[in-house]
Amino acid sequence: MSTLESILKETRSFAPSDDFRHKATVSGMEAYNALCEQADDHYLSFWGDLARELITWKKPFSRVLDDSNAPFFKWFDDGVLNVSYNCLDRHLALDGNKIALIFEADDGEVTRVTYAELHRRVCQFANGLKSLGVGKGERVVIYMPMSIEAIVAMQACARIGAIHSVVFGGFSAGAVKDRIQDAGACAVITANESVRGGKSVPLKATVDEALANGGCETVTHVVVYQRTNGGAEWTEGRDVWWHKLVEGQAETCEPEWMNAEDPLFILYTSGSTGKPKGIQHSSAGYLLGAANSFRWVFDYKPNDVFWCTADVGWITGHSYICYGPLANGATQIVFEGVPTYPDAGRFWKMIEKHKVTIFYTAPTAIRSLIKLGGDLPKQYDLSSLRLLGTVGEPINPEAWMWYYEVVGGSRCPIVDTWWQTETGSIQISPLPGAVTTKPGSCTLPLPGVMADIVDESGAPVEPGRGGFLVIKKPFPSLVRTIWNDPERFKKTYFPDEFNGQYYLAGDSANRDESGYFWIMGRIDDVLNVSGHRLGTMEIESALVANPLVAEAAVVGKPHDIKGEAVVAFVVLKGARPEGEDAKKIASELKNWVAHEIGKIAQPDDIRFGENLPKTRSGKIMRRLLRSIAKGEEITQDTSTLENPQILGQLQEPVR
Ligand code: WT7
Numbered sequence: 291m292s293t294l295e296s297i298l299k300e301t302r303s304f305a306p307s308d309d310f311r312h313k314a315t316v317s318g319m320e321a322y323n324a325l326c327e328q329a330d331d332h333y334l335s336f337w338g339d340l341a342r343e344l345i346t347w348k349k350p351f352s353r354v355l356d357d358s359n360a361p362f363f364k365w366f367d368d369g370v371l372n373v374s375y376n377c378l379d380r381h382l383a384l385d386g387n388k389i390a391l392i393f394e395a396d397d398g399e400v401t402r403v404t405y406a407e408l409h410r411r412v413c414q415f416a417n418g419l420k421s422l423g424v425g426k427g428e429r430v431v432i433y434m435p436m437s438i439e440a441i442v443a444m445q446a447c448a449r450i451g452a453i454h455s456v457v458f459g460g461f462s463a464g465a466v467k468d469r470i471q472d473a474g475a476c477a478v479i480t481a482n483e484s485v486r487g488g489k490s491v492p493l494k495a496t497v498d499e500a501l502a503n504g505g506c507e508t509v510t511h512v513v514v515y516q517r518t519n520g521g522a523e524w525t526e527g528r529d530v531w532w533h534k535l536v537e538g539q540a541e542t543c544e545p546e547w548m549n550a551e552d553p554l555f556i557l558y559t560s561g562s563t564g565k566p567k568g569i570q571h572s573s574a575g576y577l578l579g580a581a582n583s584f585r586w587v588f589d590y591k592p593n594d595v596f597w598c599t600a601d602v603g604w605i606t607g608h609s610y611i612c613y614g615p616l617a618n619g620a621t622q623i624v625f626e627g628v629p630t631y632p633d634a635g636r637f638w639k640m641i642e643k644h645k646v647t648i649f650y651t652a653p654t655a656i657r658s659l660i661k662l663g664g665d666l667p668k669q670y671d672l673s674s675l676r677l678l679g680t681v682g683e684p685i686n687p688e689a690w691m692w693y694y695e696v697v698g699g700s701r702c703p704i705v706d707t708w709w710q711t712e713t714g715s716i717q718i719s720p721l722p723g724a725v726t727t728k729p730g731s732c733t734l735p736l737p738g739v740m741a742d743i744v745d746e747s748g749a750p751v752e753p754g755r756g757g758f759l760v761i762k763k764p765f766p767s768l769v770r771t772i773w774n775d776p777e778r779f780k781k782t783y784f785p786d787e788f789n790g791q792y793y794l795a796g797d798s799a800n801r802d803e804s805g806y807f808w809i810m811g812r813i814d815d816v817l818n819v820s821g822h823r824l825g826t827m828e829i830e831s832a833l834v835a836n837p838l839v840a841e842a843a844v845v846g847k848p849h850d851i852k853g854e855a856v857v858a859f860v861v862l863k864g865a866r867p868e869g870e871d872a873k874k875i876a877s878e879l880k881n882w883v884a885h886e887i888g889k890i891a892q893p894d895d896i897r898f899g900e901n902l903p904k905t906r907s908g909k910i911m912r913r914l915l916r917s918i919a920k921g922e923e924i925t926q927d928t929s930t931l932e933n934p935q936i937l938g939q940l941q942e943p944v945r
Contacts, residue, residue, distance in 0.1 A: 314723020435484030458603025460906030568773030579715030579767020
């Protein structure tokens with residue numbers, strides 16, 4: 291990638307209000323700049339001081355960073371701590387009666403859990419796991435619905451030093467099996483069923499299927515939380531009910547004191563090729579990243595009610611449900627259901643009911659809620675909100691504006707947080723009491739994050755030019771290795787092209803004149819049209835800016851003359867158009883993109899669907915779309931697809 295052209299022009303900007311800035315933890319740009327300077331000038335003591343301030347150590351560390359075996363960095367490596375102790379025990383002395391979790395079930399039933407109660411439950415379950423023989427360093431797969439128990443299970447693993455590997459409850463048996471095998475798990479924690487959108491989904495049966503026919507002999511126990519009255523097949527000696535396991539267990543459990551670098555968890559993430567990578571995180575460095583970013587980016591205050599809508603099956607649910615908020619002693623919402631049940635007002639209703647102050651969700655959710663009821667938020671009292679956040683993909687400026695005006699009442703800063711499974715915590719994001727936001731930009735790196743954009747020789751690119759997003763110095767919450775595959779870790783993230791020095795994020799991005807970062811998409815989503823390299827996101831944003839369009843995904847397809855042609859898959863706000871209607875709208879949209887960005891970005895081919903093919907986590911399956919665009923037979927695994935029936939629609943060209 292030599293040059294990558296930035297074609298998106300966004301001129302709106304929003305400074306934090308004086309009131310927000312005055313009350314903020316990091317208040318104003320001077321404060322932000324001072325922190326950045328501190329990190330620039332004294333990188334190690336910057337992180338060392340934070341680690342002493344935010345983590346309670348059993349035994350203090352004597353060295354901040356060991357980089358003698360780069361890129362296998364070690365942070366705080368002779369320090370001793372326990373992550374669960376840091377998330378629970380240390381808050382008990384202050385206020386054990388503070389609410390930790392407000393759990394709202396699919397049907398609206400609410401359960402509140404205090405820190406003291408959560409501590410008790412974690413200890414009992416930890417003792418239960420120990421009674422099954424689960425010990426330090428062993429891997430435990432957690433395949434659970436969004437629940438209090440999912441968090442208890444993760445914290446209990448952390449307490450006894452077992453390494454959890456949470457597998458998203460929407461994955462198929464095949465995916466569960468692969469992950470069990472790769473991790474060599476000794477136990478699986480699951481539920482009989484999960485309940486989402488009024489329907490129950492079998493989980494235990496999926497685990498049974500994963501474990502059937504051999505290949506998972508490492509698994510000796512399956513713990514089953516009984517969520518519904520639905521039964522479960524039972525394998526005597528292997529399967530044990532959660533409620534039976536904790537019966538009679540002691541209500542305290544001495545934490546296993548862990549080395550700072552002992553793995554806390556593995557989380558599998560897919561790359562563009564090959565099998566999923568087991569992203570391995572450390573104990574202390576990871577905890578520091580999650581805890582500190584929670585405090586800075588969400589400007590956390592003790593009275594806040596925080597709500598991150600992610601599932602614990604993803605890194606967002608790890609860092610901003612299970613670890614970051616609990617390490618800070620926060621009160622947060624845990625939601626079992628889906629945003630559209632019983633109707634598309636569910637999120638807004640819950641914000642009103644629980645007086646949520648900080649709300650963190652994904653652009654894909656925002657776009658779907660705009661489509662299903664752009665006016666619905668106005669029917670609810672959302673005045674408790676003071677801060678909004680997004681994560682997962684670039685947010686289209688039009689969706690950003692809707693979020694800002696309709697949900698936030700033009701009052702709440704938006705933190706567009708860029709990070710990855712691999713970075714463990716937020717890396718580029720506005721600090722809301724300091725940084726002026728621009729719709730569609732994740733703005734500036736957090737203090738201590740040496741992010742830059744470089745060309746293929748590793749040289750920084752000039753403003754406005756696109757390139758590879760890199761982080762030039764290791765940081766505490768960075769992935770330590772790929773489980774069982776250190777070579778792949780090195781090759782993927784610290785490639786020789788950059789002398790093995792820079793962490794390569796795999797995203798393309800550009801910076802504007804004020805140094806703001808604009809993420810353009812994953813490197814392998816980049817199109818090359820007539821020698822011009824274009825990020826798909828910018829074309830998508832242009833499409834979504836059209837009043838007819840709810841959502842769009844753009845991919846390339848080989849083209850004899852241009853190299854690649856743009857193919858756009860579009861979901862309209864209204865019904866899916868057909869016949870002459872489709873033709874007319876397609877041509878309108880082509881002209882629109884030509885007008886908004888330039889003819890170079892104009893789609894050759896527009897397909898309409900009622901929806902886009904997405905993984906259960908809401909990520910658009912671009913590889914699948916590329917196959918469809920090329921007219922290839924679909925060979926990809928579509929078993930994890932939320933909505934397989936729309937593939938036929940997208941295969942149908944408009945003519
Ligand atoms: C990829 C990481 C981090 C938790 C959820 C996803 C994209 C993430 C943003 C953002 C633009 C974003 C990037 C990144 N991404 N946040 N604010 N703006 N792009 O975790 O599955 O590891 O995906 O998501 O492409 O590399 P993940």
